[in-house]
Amino acid sequence: MLRLLTLSTLFPNETRPEFGIFVERQTLSLAKRDDLDVRVVAPVGMPPWPLSRLGRYRVGGSLPHRERWKGLDVYRPRFLNLPGTGGRFHARMLADAVLPLARRLHAERPFDLIAAEFFYPDGPAAARIASALGLPFSITARGSDIHHWGRVPGIARQMLDAGNRAAGMIAVSEALRDDMAALGLPASRIRPNTTGVDLARFALRDRATAKAGLGIDGPLVVSLGALIPLKGHAIVIDAVARLPGVQLRIAGQGPERERLQAHIDRLNLRDRVTLLGGVPQDAVPALLAGADVMALASEREGLANAWVEAIASGTPIVVPDIGGARQVLRGGAAAGRLAERTPAGFAAAIEAILAAPPARSEVRRVVEPYSWQANGERLHGHYARLAAGGGRNQIDSRASLS
CATH class of the missing domain: 3.40.50.2000 (Glycogen Phosphorylase B;)
Known part of the structure; x- marks a missing residue:
């Protein structure tokens, strides 16, 4: 013992x-x-x-x-x-x-x-x-x-x-x-x-059903992380602003909430971008399952749980070339893309995935050893x-x- x-x-x-x-x-x-x-x-x-x-x-x-x-x-x-x-x-x-x-x-x-x-x-x-x-x-x-x-x-x-x-x-x-x-x-x-990653909780679900449960019709990007400058949520907001018809849901709490909401309002994105606040853990799997892309523009990470939880849900990720991102994505191109940490870089990577979405089973396969x-x-x-x-x-x- x-x-x-x-x-x-x-x-x-x-x-x-x-x-x-x-x-x-x-x-x-x-x-x-x-x-x-x-x-x-x-x-x-x-x-x-x-x-x-x-x-x-x-x-x-x-x-x-x-x-x-x-x-x-x-x-x-x-x-x-x-x-x-x-x-x-x-x-x-x-x-x-x-x-x-x-x-x-x-x-x-x-x-x-x-x-x-x-x-x-x-x-x-x-x-x-x-x-x-x-x-x-x-x-x-x-x-x-x-x-x-x-x-x-x-x-x-x-x-x-x-x-x-x-x-x-x-x-x-x-x-x-x-x-x-x-x-x-x-x-x-x-x-x-x-x-x-809990492979039973974060599992493949029908995306259309999960998306309907969220009240969303059309392409959905999700971002998970505390509302602090380090997580780069403003970059993802600006990226989605360049992608007409794409919805963004940001799950997290923190001191940047008022500033981010003001930024959303300035860009007239209230109809497409929503700050969800703190999301109960039991609701996160359905949120990720309904997303077409999980995008997180962190300045730095070790190896973020949000990355592997999204991939386990069959949802590809868009992240900067930081920390263990290459280590995760080398398991297969289906799992997502590295992007320049700019609105243009994230917009291009998100748009590429939406244009040619990978098979969800291929995405999940990447993190099955995790x-x-x-x-x-x-x-x-x-x-x-x-x-x-x-x-x-x-x-x-x-x-x-x-």
């Missing part, structure tokens, strides 16, 4: 059920195994009083400190989040808050390994906790943790130190592995492991090797976990 402490600042809760849902799904897949015991520590950052009584912090403060979450044993200790510090103290504060709990849990049922699920602040915090408990640890990089935090000088130093002390690391794409190595992280300890079960099998093998003490000597960065 391999006993794992999963440390993740990205993990769903009752107030934010979609927050870090990819970590939840991965952890649930691992927890189904008879040879693995998983306990989750999902710390909640809180500013000092009285800021802790305001807005989302007040809601976060009301979360239970321990609960059963979809069958998982989840602990939610609070750590001090100091405003105005740029996040450089987050890892230290997180480790200070989690270590007493980790000591107690380790004494009750000893862990074999700590798995940090985001590179910052989780990785440096895991390094401190693992050192105190005498345990090996692994860090997973997912994209923005490397591309954003890895550029912040004081934080980048913490990440490099943690990566050099880790028994092993995981990157969610081959391109992200290369980006990690370029930062100075030891390439010999980084293994790519592609994200998983199941959560397969993801869990690879992760278990990786963690077992590290727990056995072979991490630093046995990892070959050229040998993808995928």
Whole structure:
């Protein structure tokens, strides 16, 4: 029995059920195994009083400190989040808050390994906790943790130190592995492991029926992602503006909503472009199944779940040449197109797919190896090797976990 402490600042809760849902799904897949015991520590950052009584912090403060979450044993200790510090103290504060709990849990049922699920602040915090408990640890990089935090000088130093002390690391794409190595992280300890997708939930459905259920007649483009500049929704809106008769539905929440709605209004696109807001997870498969194209103009990604969920639904994607996009699309041209991250580039790629739509079964075939079960099998093998003490000597960065 391999006993794992999963440390993740990205993990769903009752107030934010979609927050870090990819970590939840991965952890649930691992927890189904008879040879693995998983306990989750999902710390909640809180500013000092009285800021802790305001807005989302007040809601976060009301979360239970321990609960059963979809069958998982989840602990939610609070750590001090100091405003105005740029996040450089987050890892230290997180480790200070989690270590007493980790000591107690380790004494009750000893862990074999700590798995940090985001590179910052989780990785440096895991390094401190693992050192105190005498345990090996692994860090997973997912994209923005490397591309954003890895550029912040004081934080980048913490990440490099943690990566050099880790028994092993995981990157969610081959391109992200290369980006990690370029930062100075030891390439010999980084293994790519592609994200998983629920192939039962995201499955082939009749597109006309799904589209009718959405109240749409005609070509449909869907975009999934938080309403933040990083996701490039304005680019997709401008692209669709060039494609008469094409509908666009954008699913996601975030601070850019008012600006994007104003942009839609300026272009007189209210009859064709709709901001759906937050879409319940149960409704996402039908939305993707009804789409002719899923277009996401992100500035950067590791390997986006939205990409593989769309492809699993038989819907080709249009994305920039970022992160693991080439890795996903090399599985077959039917899965979609890389596009220049401009309105003209996206419009041309969307128009080409609409003019010659690929067979949906051929699109789905590309991600059939991307199941959560397969993801869990690879992760278990990786963690077992590290727990056995072979991490630093046995990892070959050229040998993808995928």
